[in-house]
Amino acid sequence: MRITRSTIALFLLPAVVLYLCIFLYPTVRALLMSFFEIPNIASRMSDWSFIGFDNYWQLLHNSYFIDSAWNVFKIWLIGGIIVMVFAFLFAAILSSGVKGKSFWRSLVYLPNTVTPVVLSVVWLHYIFNSSYGFLTTVFRFLGLDGLADLQWTSDDHLFMSMLIAYCFGSIGYFMLLLNAGMERIPHDFYEAALLEGAGPLTKFFRITLPLLQDVFRMTLVLWTITAINFFVWSATFGQESPETMTPGYYMYIKVFGAKSSVYQESAFNVGAGATVGVIITVSILVISAIINFLFRRQERLEY
Amino acid sequence: MANKIRYVPLYLWLMFTIVLFGFAILASFSTTRGIFTNELFESGLHVSNYLVLFKDMNMGRYFLNSVIYTVSACVGVLVVAAPAAYILGRVRFRGRRLVETMFLSALSIPALLITIPLFTMFVQLKLTGSLLTLVLIYICTNVPFSVFLLSGFFSSIPKELEESAAIDGCGPVKSFVKVMLPVAQPGLITVSIFNFIAIWNDYIFALIFANNPKTHTLALALQSIVQGFTNSGNYAGIFAASMVVFVPTFVLYIFISGKIVSGITVGAVKG
Numbered sequence A: 001m002r003i004t005r006s007t008i009a010l011f012l013l014p015a016v017v018l019y020l021c022i023f024l025y026p027t028v029r030a031l032l033m034s035f036f037e038i039p040n041i042a043s044r045m046s047d048w049s050f051i052g053f054d055n056y057w058q059l060l061h062n063s064y065f066i067d068s069a070w071n072v073f074k075i076w077l078i079g080g081i082i083v084m085v086f087a088f089l090f091a092a093i094l095s096s097g098v099k100g101k102s103f104w105r106s107l108v109y110l111p112n113t114v115t116p117v118v119l120s121v122v123w124l125h126y127i128f129n130s131s132y133g134f135l136t137t138v139f140r141f142l143g144l145d146g147l148a149d150l151q152w153t154s155d156d157h158l159f160m161s162m163l164i165a166y167c168f169g170s171i172g173y174f175m176l177l178l179n180a181g182m183e184r185i186p187h188d189f190y191e192a193a194l195l196e197g198a199g200p201l202t203k204f205f206r207i208t209l210p211l212l213q214d215v216f217r218m219t220l221v222l223w224t225i226t227a228i229n230f231f232v233w234s235a236t237f238g239q240e241s242p243e244t245m246t247p248g249y250y251m252y253i254k255v256f257g258a259k260s261s262v263y264q265e266s267a268f269n270v271g272a273g274a275t276v277g278v279i280i281t282v283s284i285l286v287i288s289a290i291i292n293f294l295f296r297r298q299e300r301l302e303y
Numbered sequence B: 001m002a003n004k005i006r007y008v009p010l011y012l013w014l015m016f017t018i019v020l021f022g023f024a025i026l027a028s029f030s031t032t033r034g035i036f037t038n039e040l041f042e043s044g045l046h047v048s049n050y051l052v053l054f055k056d057m058n059m060g061r062y063f064l065n066s067v068i069y070t071v072s073a074c075v076g077v078l079v080v081a082a083p084a085a086y087i088l089g090r091v092r093f094r095g096r097r098l099v100e101t102m103f104l105s106a107l108s109i110p111a112l113l114i115t116i117p118l119f120t121m122f123v124q125l126k127l128t129g130s131l132l133t134l135v136l137i138y139i140c141t142n143v144p145f146s147v148f149l150l151s152g153f154f155s156s157i158p159k160e161l162e163e164s165a166a167i168d169g170c171g172p173v174k175s176f177v178k179v180m181l182p183v184a185q186p187g188l189i190t191v192s193i194f195n196f197i198a199i200w201n202d203y204i205f206a207l208i209f210a211n212n213p214k215t216h217t218l219a220l221a222l223q224s225i226v227q228g229f230t231n232s233g234n235y236a237g238i239f240a241a242s243m244v245v246f247v248p249t250f251v252l253y254i255f256i257s258g259k260i261v262s263g264i265t266v267g268a269v270k271g
Helices: A005-033 A054-060 A063-094 A101-113 A116-127 A134-141 A158-183 A187-195 A200-211 A213-228 A232-236 A247-256 A261-266 A270-294 B007-028 B032-036 B048-055 B059-090 B096-107 B111-124 B131-155 B160-167 B172-183 B185-201 B204-209 B218-232 B235-270
Strands: none
Touching: A005 A270, A005 B059, A005 B096, A005 B111, A005 B131, A005 B172, A054 A063, A054 A270, A063 A101, A063 A158, A063 A213, A063 A247, A063 B007, A101 A158, A101 B007, A101 B235, A116 A134, A116 A158, A116 A232, A116 B007, A116 B218, A116 B235, A134 B007, A158 A213, A158 A232, A187 A200, A200 A213, A213 A270, A232 A247, A247 A270, A247 B111, A247 B204, A270 B111, B007 B235, B032 B235, B048 B059, B048 B235, B059 B096, B059 B131, B059 B172, B059 B185, B059 B218, B059 B235, B096 B131, B111 B131, B111 B204, B131 B185, B131 B204, B160 B172, B172 B185, B185 B218, B185 B235, B204 B218, B218 B235
């Protein structure tokens, strides 16, 4: 069937216009805003005052921002290790021919379908509660009074506790990606290995891992995007406390104001908020490029 | 032996999940006193936790808001994304790569970066403060991913279908609506499930764009109810409020989990 150019245009136009208005224009405008001081989110362009790289310079000397960037780095690194280890473990188990695979897969993915607001509530008010909570009860039962008395939600431990709860809610997605990759590896490879007398561990390290390199690279990039955009849990679990602050949430505070008093003195410069957004985006691009470079491959393995 | 060990992490995860959400459900029918004394049902079942939420906390209204946002945005996304995905998935034309790259690039733009200019734009267009605000935001932000996923579905439909439609005298628009859409239905459903979960659970956009209390979403209302109840020490109420948000998506998930899992797999293999 011939499809005329006007039909193509008619079908594509709404989505393309929407993309230009909602993605391209705001991205360019945010980049522009990062070079201005802007008193109010509703300010017209004529009220902006150009300050060059001042926003960037000030952020790099702002201890709140530096602390929040350090937090997000820890989320990326420590959280990344936890999530990848568990995602790999579950993906490997699920592709090893367990009974009831689709049930287990849906179960591990379940926390990803629950809003962070609810996950934060059940972790904060049940798992980590210091009087009737899950961890206290379990450790008390095991006779580990030192661990049972740990105040999981005190300032000292809040970040670690949040990271554990956050990882629980994120493992499923990365497990699915890795599992999908593992199941695309043809069975012949494993059968051949079996004939050669390879054990399950040898098969995993010699066949699964090397062939999974592309999927793993993509998984790491997606984790980087997720981790550096870390935002919601700072509000729902951390309740705006400095221990759980991330650049994403700091940006929100800069633009829309803070509820807690800690951040109030430094609030409100929309330009600085846009600058944080630009820094987040650039960091994602740079880290993704590094990951792609490290996992580059001279010869593509086709299978 | 090694065969059995494989099941250990799975059963641990199962037990933990049951304990986590099971306790929350039980506690939501208890009292704060019962929760702290570890005797949840010493004074019987308390449905009042839920009644308070719907009577005094307006949870019904926020529930309705979330339903309105989610359903109308899911439909809106399909209206915009399906025709574009159809063209990208089936028709070769000059500039196709460019359009494709465009939608893909949108997937890597952080939502946080665009919220500030978008908010300004909405303020200047006087689009804030109503239910429509978030519906528009949710439609716009979910279109690129949906185009990306749907074009895969459209490209897998056999070519003969359109040809026979053309022989029967259907124009391109009519054959799209009458022939392609029904055939692509599984894809449309999968995409809508993704969008449904993303929109129902969204917090960022709701926090920024629903600045009028009447337009709050369920997740947003839950957060402020939880904060209020934490201050007043109403722990049973906190759990009840969470369950109002959790249970509907959980029930839905039981029915559709297979589709979600295969949908992500499709996206992963393509990406």
